[in-house]
Amino acid sequence: MPALPELPEATVARLPEYLRALHAIAETGHETVSSEGLANAAGVNSAKLRKDLSHLGSYGTRGVGYDVALLIEQIESVLGLTQCRSVALVGVGNLGHALAGYDGFASRGFRIAALLDADPSRVGEEINGLVVRHVDELPRVAVEESISIGVIATPAPAAQAVADQLVAVGVTSILNFAPCVLSVPEGVDVRKVDLAIELQILSFHEHRKASLTALPGGLAATDTQEAIGT
Amino acid sequence: MPALPELPEATVARLPEYLRALHAIAETGHETVSSEGLANAAGVNSAKLRKDLSHLGSYGTRGVGYDVALLIEQIESVLGLTQCRSVALVGVGNLGHALAGYDGFASRGFRIAALLDADPSRVGEEINGLVVRHVDELPRVAVEESISIGVIATPAPAAQAVADQLVAVGVTSILNFAPCVLSVPEGVDVRKVDLAIELQILSFHEHRKASLTALPGGLAATDTQEAIGT
DNA sequence: CGCGATTTGTGCACCTCTTCACAAGCGCCT
DNA sequence: AGGCGCTTGTGAAGAGGTGCACAAATCGCG
Numbered sequence: 001m002p003a004l005p006e007l008p009e010a011t012v013a014r015l016p017e018y019l020r021a022l023h024a025i026a027e028t029g030h031e032t033v034s035s036e037g038l039a040n041a042a043g044v045n046s047a048k049l050r051k052d053l054s055h056l057g058s059y060g061t062r063g064v065g066y067d068v069a070l071l072i073e074q075i076e077s078v079l080g081l082t083q084c085r086s087v088a089l090v091g092v093g094n095l096g097h098a099l100a101g102y103d104g105f106a107s108r109g110f111r112i113a114a115l116l117d118a119d120p121s122r123v124g125e126e127i128n129g130l131v132v133r134h135v136d137e138l139p140r141v142a143v144e145e146s147i148s149i150g151v152i153a154t155p156a157p158a159a160q161a162v163a164d165q166l167v168a169v170g171v172t173s174i175l176n177f178a179p180c181v182l183s184v185p186e187g188v189d190v191r192k193v194d195l196a197i198e199l200q201i202l203s204f205h206e207h208r209k210a211s212l213t214a215l216p217g218g219l220a221a222t223d224t225q226e227a228i229g230t
Numbered sequence: 231m232p233a234l235p236e237l238p239e240a241t242v243a244r245l246p247e248y249l250r251a252l253h254a255i256a257e258t259g260h261e262t263v264s265s266e267g268l269a270n271a272a273g274v275n276s277a278k279l280r281k282d283l284s285h286l287g288s289y290g291t292r293g294v295g296y297d298v299a300l301l302i303e304q305i306e307s308v309l310g311l312t313q314c315r316s317v318a319l320v321g322v323g324n325l326g327h328a329l330a331g332y333d334g335f336a337s338r339g340f341r342i343a344a345l346l347d348a349d350p351s352r353v354g355e356e357i358n359g360l361v362v363r364h365v366d367e368l369p370r371v372a373v374e375e376s377i378s379i380g381v382i383a384t385p386a387p388a389a390q391a392v393a394d395q396l397v398a399v400g401v402t403s404i405l406n407f408a409p410c411v412l413s414v415p416e417g418v419d420v421r422k423v424d425l426a427i428e429l430q431i432l433s434f435h436e437h438r439k440a441s442l443t444a445l446p447g448g449l450a451a452t453d454t455q456e457a458i459g460t
Numbered sequence: 461c462g463c464g465a466t467t468t469g470t471g472c473a474c475c476t477c478t479t480c481a482c483a484a485g486c487g488c489c490t
Numbered sequence: 491a492g493g494c495g496c497t498t499g500t501g502a503a504g505a506g507g508t509g510c511a512c513a514a515a516t517c518g519c520g
Contacts, residue, residue: 007434010477016430020409034497043411047479054499062498063486079430080437087429098328099425104409108426110433149432172439173432179250179334181273189435191428195329196338198421199317200246200309202379202403203340204237205419207310209402240507264467277470277509284469292468293516 011052034065086113088147091154100127113145142169149173156180241282264295316343318377321384330357343375372399379403386410
């Protein structure tokens with residue numbers, strides 16, 4: 001019986017990365033891994049990693065490290081990945097098509113159980129073995145497939161309506177790719193991924209770096225050779 | 231002389247969202263907007279918004295609000311969006327195809343200037359008016375199109391090699407969709423978007439909510455809407 | 461011209477997350 | 491068995507971000 005650990009949000013956001021790194025390490029045949037090794041594989045500080053793992057209990061052995069298989073099991077348990085979760089994807093435009101075919105979902109235990117769209121001309125199309133159904137069928141689909149997560153890949157103007165429909169059928173977790181804010185009732189989690197925003201953040205840093213080289217002691221920033229240690 | 235503003239990273243990550251909200255407000259015809267109004271449109275707290283904007287100078291008028299057009303101009307300037315930036319997209323598989331066709335990039339001032347892939351069978355294919363070229367042509371393409379940002383949409387095993395190639399031709403900003411950590415020299419910025427990780431984070435919250443409802447006296451879920459960030 | 465309504469900009473306290481540094485624990489070797 | 495080297499787990503300090511609450515500033519109007 002696992003007591004509610006009250007995990008820090010920042011830790012939760014890193015656990016999937018640890019999980020990925022652990023799977024990679026497991027494939028190399030290692031049975032244990034040190035915090036230093038895992039931290040490198042996950043691209044974080046080793047102290048941070050240890051603190052993160054300590055939040056979900058002590059599953060390491062001092063002097064030895066962490067048991068890879070055991071740790072994978074623990075993290076998957078905490079993330080609720082022991083059961084396969086069914087995802088409904090709404091909006092099969094450009095991005096929706098790609099998401100429907102993205103095999104990274106299935107390999108992490110997520111099953112795209114339904115494709116939905118509001119455009120009648122898209123209904124009936126088959127993508128990756130799934131037939132696109134009309135979004136109005138959501139209530140039936142949600143029950144049939146026991147949907148637990150909704151993904152919105154519609155244009156921005158349609159996103160709020162879709163979110164409302166998802167909430168109405170009991171979905172409490174939404175991943176939103178539409179460039180807009182969704183308002184949802186308390187208790188519903190929304191995560192947003194906006195591809196253009198990522199580019200704009202990069203643009204800022206690019207801009208800043210350009211300003212720097214133009215300003216004082218024009219040092220560094222144009223070197224492309226120095227390598228970072230493993 | 232424009233002193234380097236030294237913007238907090240969290241602020242930078244929100245500026246694109248403000249920008250999007252401002253464009254939406256501008257289209258409604260409003261010429262000014264209060265911090266409260268803009269904060270609502272962007273999905274943040276109004277105090278946070280004011281503090282963010284104060285970091286890039288005082289462009290508001292007390293008692294009135296912010297001039298929408300002026301603020302758009304300022305934020306775009308800070309983000310370095312006044313010049314159109316050229317993007318090279320490497321990997322035109324499932325996800326790459328979608329990104330190549332995603333119109334959200336062009337509308338925010340980014341131009342996908344080149345599509346590259348290592349698979350000879352994909353070279354020559356035309357997507358959205360662009361012909362896919364072999365990744366080995368990167369050096370020439372980078373110069374011809376003055377690439378400033380690289381996007382990696384390859385499978386994980388190929389990502390590091392592509393990153394090295396991008397860095398070698400002088401790219402200092404990379405957006406990585408491959409589920410792996412990239413090691414790059416200092417001075418190169420990498421942002422990572424992992425679609426499966428977002429789902430896993432949602433899975434955790436879903437799992438937690440399910441545990442809570444199964445337990446006594448349902449505690450009030452203090453849910454906040456999280457956006458992705460770093 | 462002054463007053464009140466409105467809204468910005470910011471000092472401050474709180475909180476979360478990060479990082480360091482080190483004691484405690486574990487296995488191995490002699 | 492005992493010591494030694496390695497690694498975890500954690501207390502404490504520091505850095506950064508958030509939100510409140512309020513003074514300062516501006517506009518419109520009588």
